Amino acid sequence: MKSSDVAMNITCVATKSTDVAIVGGGPAGLMLAIELGCRGVNCVVLEEDVAEPDFPKANATSSRTMEHYRRRGFANEIRQLGLVADYPQDIVYCTTLVGRELTRFAIPSRSQALSQSAFGDYGEEHWPTPELPHRCQQMLIEPVLRRRAQQYPSVNLMLGAQAQSITMDTQQVTLAARSSTTGDTFDLTARYVVGCDGPRSLVRKTCGIRYSGLSEESRDFFGGLMLSVYFTSSSMYSALGKSPAWMYWAVNAVQRGLLIAIDGVDKFLFCLQLKPGQTPETVDFKAAMFAAVGCAFEFDLIAVAPWNAGFTLVADQFSQGRAFIAGDAAHLFTPTAGMGYNTSVDDAVNLGWKLAAVMKGWAPDTLLHSYEAERKPIAHRNTAFARAMADSIGIINVPANVDAPGADADAVRQQLGQALSKHVRNEFNIPGLQLGLRYEGSPIVASEETPPPADLPNEYLPDARPGARAPHIWLDGKSIFDLFGRDFTLLCFDDAGAAGHATRRASGLEANAFESADVNAWKEAAAGLGIPLDVLHCDCAQARALYGAERVLIRPDHHVAWRGDAGADAGALLALACGRAISSSLAQQHEPAFAKAK
Ligand SMILES: Cc1cc2nc3c(=O)[nH]c(=O)nc-3n(C[C@H](O)[C@H](O)[C@H](O)COP(=O)(O)OP(=O)(O)OC[C@H]3O[C@@H](n4cnc5c(N)ncnc54)[C@H](O)[C@@H]3O)c2cc1C
Known part of the structure; x- marks a missing residue:
């Protein structure tokens, strides 16, 4: 427009x-x-x-965000954007960017992400999602x-x-x-x-x-006033002289910096942290960039922007x-x-x-x-993880001789490389953080008596307990997510155990002779409350085991609202999932605050 x-x-x-x-x-x-x-x-x-x-701002789209884009039908369009199709999305840590590689974490290119489910060294079992993370501005x-x-x-x-x-x-x-x-x-x-x-x-x-929380925590990197430098350079890749990567980190005692490939052709973003006394106006960012890269190179500046890290x-x-x-x-x-x-x-x-x-x-x-x-609990969970990772990379011990010749320095590099290798896996191999979020204790999900499993950022254990993201499974080449309805879905495993993976999705809330009395009871309850409900029959034994119950109520955001056996009180469960069990209305609860806010 x-x-x-x-x-x-x-x-x-x-x-x-x-x-x-x-x-x-x-x-x-x-x-x-x-x-x-x-x-x-x-x-x-x-x-x-x-x-x-x-x-440039955010560079990484998580699996979960890609799943949301898929739910709304445009994940493939987003997947086409960013780095050229076969460009590896690796993360590499070096002394200077033209210098020695300390460690590298391999991540598939976007064309590989469409055809495989492995993420770096981690196979499909670690990332059970139809949408691997995506690197795109x-x-x-x-x-x-x-x-x-x-x-x-x-x-x-x-x-x-x-x-x-x-x-x-x-x-x-x-x-x-x-x-x-x-x-x-x-x-x-x-x-x-x-x-x-x-x-x-x-x-x-x-x-x-x-x-509430912490502001402007200081660190050697990612803790203070940062400057992003956006530029084009046709000679950058030949200067770097190493296999392409999405992120290149310069880790040395003189000038740290982060270079991000924007398109895999000639556009880059360089991030540096300003030193005490420097300002975005006075800093010689060109000198800092050359020091982190390890050589001078030709570039055309597009723009610079300051921002703050440490929140x-x-x-x-x-x-x-x-x-x-x-x-x-x-x-x-x-x-x-x-x-x-x-x-x-x-x-x-x-x-x-x-x-x-x-x-x-x-x-x-x-x-x-x-x-x-x-x-709010998810915001606390996610910001705490980001902070831990900022500490992990931001205050890592970088010895002064990391880029020196000789055996002593080789040993230093090996040690630092091992520490960075651990760090990069912790920060970037995060299926648990991205897929394992649960709305435990929410007033609109049913509770289960078993204690919740641990919430581990680096490990995702598929789990369909109420509050969890519904787990993904492929059914006849489609993700089960693609078969859920737009709003609520009742997932039914009546005949699970049959050889095939046939699924049937029935919209409309009229009870009918093809459905069991139990499913008809769900439809009638939904119709009575006016709640849009789709019914998905699935005869896949593996899916049944994954979901751990005969009936599972899936929310519009693909979180589990409830799971259990046939014969449950459908009306009560739907009412719970739609907030009818929460007592005070918004107007009652917040009336005095409105007056103050005016
Ligand atoms: C350098 C940098 C790197 C980052 N990297 C990552 C990353 O890799 N991954 C990641 O997940 N996140 C990253 N982020 C964070 C990410 O950019 C933000 O979290 C994200 O943009 C938040 O989205 P938002 O819609 O909440 O807010 P914003 O993107 O800030 O959008 C707010 C919008 O509101 C508009 N607006 C504000 N006030 C008004 C008003 N009064 N009237 C009308 N319009 C108004 C603004 O113009 C703006 O368009 C990064 C951020 C920075 C700065």
Whole structure:
């Protein structure tokens, strides 16, 4: 869309109303719009920037985020972006980047990721997912998210619209907004507002919600003021003189630095940490870059941007009354382990189906309380892991003679290489962190008496206990995820044990003669509550063993709500999964806070 179209759009609108106002059209806001749009819920996304982002930020899309993109039908489109198809996504640590390799962690190229399930040295059993992680710049992903959001008629993506103030009462939210291109102002009223508006979130501040945790922790690397240098260089690869990699880390006592391949052709991002006394304006970043690389090279600068590393922050509340926050507005990471954007997308997916359920009338607003109950613990879990990894690489002991000739230095390099090899596996081989997230203790998942298994970042143990991400299994060449419905799915293993993997998916809630009395009872209960439910019959014994029960209720975000035997109280379980068992409504719970926020 051209900026003139946007300005026209805004000029025509004096007061507008919608169901959900989303402030911020970054990954969180756009994914939320997609989750609402695919369910026909009206929403307006206010995004102050008109232009698509053109500077690198997040580099890593997790398996879980790719699974979410797959659920919405565009994982393959995202998989086409980024490094050239056969470019390895390796991570290599060197003394200087043209110097000695200390260790290398091999990661498949994106074309390999489409055809194999091994991740580095780790086979399919370690990463049981239809979508391995993907390396691609956030600035390339956001345009796809914009286009995908705009394809839904109920989504109005207003580019160039800045939210300036917000007032709330028990019935609605009113936003005052301004066109960043024409200066025109307009009001927007909505049932709910979601602040996906990044670290300086207007929505969070308006609600008086604070971040808690650690700010600007200092480290030798990834702990202080950082500078990203974005450039092109056609001679970089020949200067590096080693097998290509996605990330190149310079680990030495003089100048540390991180070089990231953006397209595998000639675009790169270099990150350095400023030393005491240096500022983004005065630092000689060219000298620092040459020192970390180990030689001078020709390059054309595109842009530089400062940013801060060393945050481990989580908002004290994720909602207040009719206002919610998601993404960086709710948590701030140090980029180690690459979980900031991924946690943001996961927030949006969690909140999206819940807001849609409330707006479509098949869940009470009490369902929305489960958003904070489920996502705040995940924010603490993920930020804590990122912090541990920042310490692991940021304060690693780098001896002064690491790049010296001779046997003593060889021994030093070997020792450092071993430490880095352990570190890289800890930071990047994280199937448990990406796939093992569970909403343990959530008010909308059933509880099981057995103690929860350990939550291990580097190991994923497939588990279908309530709250867990539903485990993936291939059935006749399709992921079981591809067979789940858009909203709730009842997974039935009546005939499991048969030789084939045949599956049958039945939409529609009419009871019928082909279904067992139990399945008909689920359909009738869902129809009675107005809850969209698909039924998936599966006769695969392996899937039955994986899911550990005859019946499994899968949520719209592909987490398990409940599992058990035929004959359970379907009505009670569906009511639980839709928040009907949570007692106080949003308006009752937060009324006094609205008055303060005004
Ligand atoms: C250098 C760097 C490297 C990173 N690497 C990784 C990585 O490898 N992996 C990873 O997962 N994460 C990484 N991150 C973090 C990641 O970029 C963020 O976590 C992610 O962008 C958060 O998405 P978001 O949608 O919550 O917020 P944002 O992307 O910040 O989007 C917020 C949007 O809101 C808009 N906005 C703000 N206020 C208003 C307003 N009042 N009205 C209208 N619009 C408004 C902004 O213009 C912006 O578009 C990195 C970040 C940096 C800086």
